[in-house]
Amino acid sequence: MRNLFRGELVRLTAEDPEVSAKIEVHWQRDSEYRRFLDAEPAMVVSEKWLKDWFEKRTEEGFSPSRYVFSARTLAEDKLIGFFSLWVDLVHREAWVGIGIGEREVWGKGYGTDMMKLCLQYAFSELNMHRVSLGLMDYNPRALRSYEKAGFRLEGRTRGDVQRAGRRHDSLWMGILREEWLAMQGGEKV
Amino acid sequence: MRDIYKGNLVRLSAMDAEEAGKAFARWSRDSEFRRLLDSGISSLTSSKAAQTWLEKELEEDSIRQYWFSIRKLDDNQLLGDIDLNVYNWSARDAFVGLGIGEREFWGRGYGTDVMRVLLRYAFTEVNLHRVTLTVFEYNPRAIRSYEKAGFRHEGRMRGALNKEGRRWDILVMGILREEWMQQQEGE
Numbered sequence: 001m002r003n004l005f006r007g008e009l010v011r012l013t014a015e016d017p018e019v020s021a022k023i024e025v026h027w028q029r030d031s032e033y034r035r036f037l038d039a040e041p042a043m044v045v046s047e048k049w050l051k052d053w054f055e056k057r058t059e060e061g062f063s064p065s066r067y068v069f070s071a072r073t074l075a076e077d078k079l080i081g082f083f084s085l086w087v088d089l090v091h092r093e094a095w096v097g098i099g100i101g102e103r104e105v106w107g108k109g110y111g112t113d114m115m116k117l118c119l120q121y122a123f124s125e126l127n128m129h130r131v132s133l134g135l136m137d138y139n140p141r142a143l144r145s146y147e148k149a150g151f152r153l154e155g156r157t158r159g160d161v162q163r164a165g166r167r168h169d170s171l172w173m174g175i176l177r178e179e180w181l182a183m184q185g186g187e188k189v
Numbered sequence: 190m191r192d193i194y195k196g197n198l199v200r201l202s203a204m205d206a207e208e209a210g211k212a213f214a215r216w217s218r219d220s221e222f223r224r225l226l227d228s229g230i231s232s233l234t235s236s237k238a239a240q241t242w243l244e245k246e247l248e249e250d251s252i253r254q255y256w257f258s259i260r261k262l263d264d265n266q267l268l269g270d271i272d273l274n275v276y277n278w279s280a281r282d283a284f285v286g287l288g289i290g291e292r293e294f295w296g297r298g299y300g301t302d303v304m305r306v307l308l309r310y311a312f313t314e315v316n317l318h319r320v321t322l323t324v325f326e327y328n329p330r331a332i333r334s335y336e337k338a339g340f341r342h343e344g345r346m347r348g349a350l351n352k353e354g355r356r357w358d359i360l361v362m363g364i365l366r367e368e369w370m371q372q373q374e375g376e
Contacts, residue, residue, distance in 0.1 A: 064278045089278045127279045
């Protein structure tokens, strides 16, 4: 069986509230990162606020409908980002949120590697039928990365985001179980 | 679409901790009912203790637990409770527990009716792959009822119970989605 928590460039680790808060406080100051992450207004909060938020999430404990991982580089064991899966158990659909706060590793395949691990976890461990995600059209690097990981563009909501003085589209992507299995080349998953 | 909570004799209704607490306390006095319900040690409970326990249980993760009270269709009388616990979401397997506390309604088709309603809920609303239950060797009425509802015998834990001075088996029964779908054909 494959190692679910180890890719080519990164490994997945448990989220630690203290470590995550310490690094997130730096990442959030990068307003470009923040604007790629979601459509909420970019905002800065204190390390204490972040630590409380991460701790609350940890205290909520295991839930079969949410899975969160941190990602570290294999080379230097450096924390670079995270992903979360929100799972609709009844219909077997999972939504992914993914982010790489360390901008020096952008565009180098780390995100694609993380997404491959994310899909492997969703399809071979959680037994999902499909995985979905959304992004903004001003993030073409992410779009290419998601396509490489196997996602297809399924739709767009025109002009639903306003950033930096102009209108942008939200893009919606998805990958089905059969498509992912076909990509594994008959390998046992 | 049909009313998924309604059978021929009974309907599924919401659990009310206060009402169910009173009923559980009353049913706990029937030691035979307690021994048929689960393998724990029969004991007596007060309405208040049962209500407190229920309030805590009902707070549990709603994604895992689907718990209903059972009411008669004609006069709304509370007969018992039934609980679907999705203990393994990645395999989509759930455990069902059923108890009819009002013994005058034993052996009259109420249990079979509510199990049919629950299986429809499990397979068409929660989209499960299988439903599992355990039943005790000394409860042939329940075994027959589960067979009628479509469950198959899958195994037995030999001598797992010790009641009334002797050993009894726990029977494991299950029903798969495909089997249930086949049953529904022509309905």
